[in-house]
Amino acid sequence: MVAVITLTTDFGPGDAYVAAMKGVILGINPAAVLIDISQAVAPQDIRQAAFILGTAFPFFPPRTIHLAVVDPGVGTGRKAIILRTPHADFVAPDNGILTFALQDAGGAPSDNGHVNLAPGSGLEAVAIAEPRFQRSPVSATFHGRDIFAPAAAHLSLGVPLADIGEPVDSLVAFPVPVPRRTPEGGLIGSILHIDGFGNLITNIKAGDLPGNTAPVAVTVGGETITGLSRTYGDAEGLLALIGSSDRLEIALKNGNAAACLQARIGDVVQVRTQIK
């Protein structure tokens, strides 16, 4: 079986950090297939990394190992963890970067910002502990190279979770804003992510509207868009559509909606509906 390991980091394109991680992995498992998800996460932006990883991982083959290192707390008390879901393994700091991966696997955050990994949840996690599966010495500032990469590589060779670390029964997750219904049957949501085209990706999913309603207008940044388009080419100017992650998205035909609307993550997006 081919062992696929993906990498998501904020290390940027210009330095040796990602390459050092890849070198370490290939030194342990020369047959690993290494795929970049993104090395261009904004520095220290755990939420952006969580979203990007959450959008990519579902499309990888079962049992892919996803290495995610946006880690401003490197070397401090935060745990280094491995999460095993029915679909994949994740190797990352325990800082919320797996929020969407946990959500996708059915893990619901509790009030205290943690997801409980109850027996029977299908989720399992360990805190990486065994020095045998780490580089030595471990740099206090680069666990990506010295702890996470070796853990992913050993996992890809079939080392059992239990050999690498100690079980943990909850993981950090940040609250993902949830759209709320208006009395009129509409929705008030917000921008979750802005992609490289300037498309505004919201927290409103295709299934969030009541089944007997259809969206008639989307308002964001003072502009109202009438109706939903099916594609980026369907309308002129600003348009709203259900994007490839099944989320409501605002785009500008052949342009950058974020720049046009001076939109930012967290901005309110309102949807008005009518009975179908």
Add this chain to the structure above:
Amino acid sequence: MVAVITLTTDFGPGDAYVAAMKGVILGINPAAVLIDISQAVAPQDIRQAAFILGTAFPFFPPRTIHLAVVDPGVGTGRKAIILRTPHADFVAPDNGILTFALQDAGGAPSDNGHVNLAPGSGLEAVAIAEPRFQRSPVSATFHGRDIFAPAAAHLSLGVPLADIGEPVDSLVAFPVPVPRRTPEGGLIGSILHIDGFGNLITNIKAGDLPGNTAPVAVTVGGETITGLSRTYGDAEGLLALIGSSDRLEIALKNGNAAACLQARIGDVVQVRTQIK
């Protein structure tokens, strides 16, 4: 045989889109070798993508599969196609992105902006149609993931073209500007591409000059460069040379010619010659 699949897109380095395509391919053919040509094409810039792909593909092994997705018309009427040439396969929207690939394979655009794939031309194409070789459901906004990537992956497993789609007898190509001869035996051409160094790459090829003449001066952006250099290190300041794609190129030693000359794609480049 190793199956090499390259990717050329405008998806940028920061999002999950390219990774999602790679995940889909590896799910179908885990042994595929995935190589980025560029993910940094300017958004919706089909011509830039066509040029970059056209410069890279000739150097890949025979039967490499080139996946090219700059696709502002995604989900609209434009076809999703596979082009088979004697050298390689191309999987892309039918929007002109294969213009240089077609040109290289001897396909000449007709007056109506199409290249005819006459029997005996050595060129063959299909419009992707068979749902069995697509993801389901197909997102209207991300055919890269749901149509093109699966098609490339299945091709790499040896699925015949005829199983994936219906034959088409012409493909879209945009007109590539052709340099014209002056009465004095010189050439008037234009800038086709500006690379990351700021080098100005023109539509004038080494073989475009009459055999009995040699260039003596190149004029662009109000500046005239005397003589041709052999290398970037041969002269001080601005220099003209035949670059690695066999095209006349204007460069600035240890600098950025495009910034220096405020040059843009389409700007006129004049070559004066003398009898050798």
Add this chain to the structure above:
Amino acid sequence: MVAVITLTTDFGPGDAYVAAMKGVILGINPAAVLIDISQAVAPQDIRQAAFILGTAFPFFPPRTIHLAVVDPGVGTGRKAIILRTPHADFVAPDNGILTFALQDAGGAPSDNGHVNLAPGSGLEAVAIAEPRFQRSPVSATFHGRDIFAPAAAHLSLGVPLADIGEPVDSLVAFPVPVPRRTPEGGLIGSILHIDGFGNLITNIKAGDLPGNTAPVAVTVGGETITGLSRTYGDAEGLLALIGSSDRLEIALKNGNAAACLQARIGDVVQVRTQIK
């Protein structure tokens, strides 16, 4: 055995140059595993490339082949060389880009800016000469594609060094600034590299301080930082620590130290110490 070939260039993310090199390699050795170290070296910045390569290569498996092409002198008199060290092979122009690789392997630059490869040094190099292992014709402006990539690919197939080129007995290296001791037992060093986070990486290594002293204050850009932190999360604001390459580094917690201090490569960094 898996043949790993890394690539370090200033070709940027947007052009076909890196892909052309990879295509050439795969045409010669389809089983080569290709890993990007960085394609985002600043144009013509040999020193930056040397540092990035020097930081990455030690983490790759033994006998990895490192292809490094930042080559403003392409096509001029500078040699195209292969360096073999006990750990790895390097394929590059002879312009100083291997300075840190040579230093790491124990090669000390002489006064004239060269490292002598004395017999018994464990270092061996050839100037690439044999046309059989090059593309034909060789472009005067893209030896990366026509000379270096084929050489790396043939090396990865086990072709002996002696078949590819002629032995050379010294290689170009640039002087790496060395920190100097102050009469008080401190150090005066300088900034060697600024990474993508804006961290200032200095030429002062963990082992440079006398064993009986400990750093108490680090001064750079008019700011003085008291004490050393262990991690990026240990202190607020500016902090100094020993980074993952074992070098003294100045960082800004959740920020960009280079922007904050308007720091540049070469800026002085002073360390005061006290007896432990």
